[in-house]
Amino acid sequence: MAEGTGRAEEATWLARLERERSARKTAERLLETKARELFLRNRELAEAAATLETRVAERTAELQTALAAADAAVKARLAFLAMVSHELRTPLNSILGGLGLVQETRLDAESCRHLALVRGSADALLRLIDDILDLARMESGAVAVEPSVFDGRSLLVDAVESLRPAAVAKGLALDLRCEGLEQPWLSSDAGRIRQVLLNLVSNALKFTEDGGVLVVARLQSQPQEASFSDDSPPEAVPGQAAGQVLEVTVTDTGPGLSEADLARLFQPFVRAGKAGRDRLTGTGLGLAISQRIIETLGGTIGLDSVPGQGTTFRFHIPVAPASAPAPEPALPLQAGVARTGRLLVVDDIATNSLVAAAHLRRAGHEVDVATSGEEALEAAGLKAYDIIFMDLLMPGMDGLEATVLLRQQPGPKPRILGLTASVLGEVRQDCRRVGMDDVLAKPITGPMLLAATERWLARPAEPALIPPAVPASVPPAAPALVPPAAPVTPAATAPPPSPGPGSPRPGP
Amino acid sequence: MKGIVFTEFLEMVEETHSIDRVDSIIAEAAPPHGGAYTAVGTYPAQEMGALVGALARQSGTPAPELLRSFGTHIFGRFSTLYPGFFTGVTDTFDFLERIESVIHIEVLKLYPDAELPTVLAERTGPGRLRVTYRSPRCMADFAEGLIEGAAAHFGDDITIARSLPRGAAAPELVFSLARAE
Numbered sequence: 001m002a003e004g005t006g007r008a009e010e011a012t013w014l015a016r017l018e019r020e021r022s023a024r025k026t027a028e029r030l031l032e033t034k035a036r037e038l039f040l041r042n043r044e045l046a047e048a049a050a051t052l053e054t055r056v057a058e059r060t061a062e063l064q065t066a067l068a069a070a071d072a073a074v075k076a077r078l079a080f081l082a083m084v085s086h087e088l089r090t091p092l093n094s095i096l097g098g099l100g101l102v103q104e105t106r107l108d109a110e111s112c113r114h115l116a117l118v119r120g121s122a123d124a125l126l127r128l129i130d131d132i133l134d135l136a137r138m139e140s141g142a143v144a145v146e147p148s149v150f151d152g153r154s155l156l157v158d159a160v161e162s163l164r165p166a167a168v169a170k171g172l173a174l175d176l177r178c179e180g181l182e183q184p185w186l187s188s189d190a191g192r193i194r195q196v197l198l199n200l201v202s203n204a205l206k207f208t209e210d211g212g213v214l215v216v217a218r219l220q221s222q223p224q225e226a227s228f229s230d231d232s233p234p235e236a237v238p239g240q241a242a243g244q245v246l247e248v249t250v251t252d253t254g255p256g257l258s259e260a261d262l263a264r265l266f267q268p269f270v271r272a273g274k275a276g277r278d279r280l281t282g283t284g285l286g287l288a289i290s291q292r293i294i295e296t297l298g299g300t301i302g303l304d305s306v307p308g309q310g311t312t313f314r315f316h317i318p319v320a321p322a323s324a325p326a327p328e329p330a331l332p333l334q335a336g337v338a339r340t341g342r343l344l345v346v347d348d349i350a351t352n353s354l355v356a357a358a359h360l361r362r363a364g365h366e367v368d369v370a371t372s373g374e375e376a377l378e379a380a381g382l383k384a385y386d387i388i389f390m391d392l393l394m395p396g397m398d399g400l401e402a403t404v405l406l407r408q409q410p411g412p413k414p415r416i417l418g419l420t421a422s423v424l425g426e427v428r429q430d431c432r433r434v435g436m437d438d439v440l441a442k443p444i445t446g447p448m449l450l451a452a453t454e455r456w457l458a459r460p461a462e463p464a465l466i467p468p469a470v471p472a473s474v475p476p477a478a479p480a481l482v483p484p485a486a487p488v489t490p491a492a493t494a495p496p497p498s499p500g501p502g503s504p505r506p507g508p
Numbered sequence: 509m510k511g512i513v514f515t516e517f518l519e520m521v522e523e524t525h526s527i528d529r530v531d532s533i534i535a536e537a538a539p540p541h542g543g544a545y546t547a548v549g550t551y552p553a554q555e556m557g558a559l560v561g562a563l564a565r566q567s568g569t570p571a572p573e574l575l576r577s578f579g580t581h582i583f584g585r586f587s588t589l590y591p592g593f594f595t596g597v598t599d600t601f602d603f604l605e606r607i608e609s610v611i612h613i614e615v616l617k618l619y620p621d622a623e624l625p626t627v628l629a630e631r632t633g634p635g636r637l638r639v640t641y642r643s644p645r646c647m648a649d650f651a652e653g654l655i656e657g658a659a660a661h662f663g664d665d666i667t668i669a670r671s672l673p674r675g676a677a678a679p680e681l682v683f684s685l686a687r688a689e
Contacts, residue, residue, distance in 0.1 A: 015531070016531065018542075019534075019543055022541065024546070026546045027549070034548075
């Protein structure tokens with residue numbers, strides 16, 4: 001009996017053992033399945049990650065290629081602009097120079113009138129080229145802000161006064177009021193602010209037949225509420241004193257603008273009035289350029305206009321108050337010494353050399369001419385020149401390379417002033433690096449040449465002029481592009497801020 | 509139904525009755541695998557019904573009462589096995605509110621094929637919680653036991669009233685919980 005009970009118990013426990021063993025095996029099988037699923041899932045994820053990384057790398061490469069292509073396109077566009085600038089300005093330089101020479105000769109009244117017409121057309125052509133190139137540069141993002149410390153009041157007065165002859169010719173009043181500019185020193189891009197002022201004021205004069213133009217400038221420590229719906233004072237610009245804003249309004253008593261004109265006013269090549277039936281001239285680029293300049297400077301522009309009553313343009317530009325710059329050390333003028341010198345004009349375009357030499361000779365200077373860098377070196381080896389006017393772009397040895405070699409020659413160091421027909425401003429640093437003293441932007445006018453000559457002859461010679469650092473490779477002289485409003489030295493021959501032929505930037 | 513429910517049920521029977529009772533209810537229910545349940549497996553819910561039915565018949569305790577007791581028991585086991593679900597939980601209401609939004613989500617991460625009931629908790633007033641329970645397996649007694657287990661775990665004195673909402677689908681039930689003042 002006991003043995004039977006024992007066997008029964010044993011069988012029960014064996015059954016339980018078998019049940020537990022079966023459960024364990026089931027669990028192990030399930031876990032194996034789960035582990036395999038996890039392994040496969042992990043492998044899929046790893047493959048997906050690898051694929052993703054490959055795709056990211058491919059996409060990154062594509063984007064880099066596209067970026068490089070876009071960059072190359074921008075550079076190509078700028079190079080094209082530089083070439084166009086040079087190619088257009090070079091003959092124009094000859095035309096304007098030749099006209100200047102002819103105008104200085106004895107002419108009868110009729111010839112004078114004809115010549116004035118030609119001169120006016122040449123000036124207009126120059127302004128057109130400048131405007132188109134300026135706008136293209138801005139739209140390429142090639143315009144950098146060039147901040148400097150300047151006298152805001154003087155800038156305003158100079159700009160307005162440069163347009164007074166135009167106002168007087170039309171019998172218009174032209175007034176300027178400055179408020180809050182008792183301490184006039186400011187920091188911003190003076191050249192660009194001047195350009196905007198000239199654009200707006202010359203525009204106002206052009207469209208006004210009766211009455212006049214009033215320019216009001218205010219330096220505001222706190223931005224005032226603007227009266228224009230689409231124009232409000234700009235936010236403070238980082239790095240500048242908070243709330244310092246130069247507000248300028250240009251109010252005319254012209255015909256005003258219609259709603260349709262207002263809507264498209266800042267578009268390039270758009271002028272107020274009906275196309276083709278307007279007797280006014282101009283490309284319609286002035287306002288588009290002004291707007292882009294102001295935006296580049298972190299400012300805003302807007303206008304109010306009442307048809308039949310007039311228009312008020314208003315712009316705000318953030319500026320930083322500045323201390324008056326230290327005066328340049330006074331240059332000892334060589335009193336009693338006749339301000340004539342030995343000059344060398346280097347240019348491969350014969351007309352340019354001819355015109356420049358004629359202007360300089362009339363002023364009593366001794367002038368030689370060379371047509372290449374090689375000839376310039378040879379001439380400088382034979383004669384000690386006071387000033388060498390050096391064209392940058394010449395076949396064979398260009399102006400930069402010639403300057404490097406001239407600076408390596410022993411003996412007296414002549415002043416070397418670069419001449420360039422381009423307006424894109426990268427070459428200025430190259431000029432400075434190779435040792436040029438200044439750069440003059442073509443078209444070179446007689447007054448520009450003479451002023452530069454007088455200025456540099458007045459400076460004492462620098463017998464121990466330190467040779468410039470010569471770059472490992474001389475930068476290409478291709479289109480030497482220097483904005484005329486930004487000379488190498490602040491005191492250099494900046495062209496007058498008028499929209500005339502000496503200043504390529506402004507233009508209505 | 510997840511295997512852990514079966515293994516915990518059989519362990520409870522072994523503790524509260526005997527290992528022989530475990531053998532006998534398995535023998536009566538006669539699942540195809542011979543009762544070799546594992547916590548990581550998945551089994552038909554009908555097998556649980558057969559086991560509970562067998563235990564009811566053999567012990568003389570009604571099946572609903574057995575299920576409620578099992579619910580209370582398994583809540584205690586859960587708190588031991590899965591302490592992470594209780595982190596930051598302060599009371600019964602808080603826990604019940606997290607079942608759908610936290611606990612079930614975590615369960616589904618481990619067992620994507622788990623068929624979970626829907627447990628929606630809604631505060632209806634101070635000290636009051638309305639819990640709507642939906643499950644095709646109709647284990648309302650088990651759910652009530654779980655709520656009681658939660659109250660015991662958190663030391664809450666809670667009364668539970670069960671009702672069928674009007675117009676509700678058949679497998680839906682409402683537990684109205686009231687905390688004692």
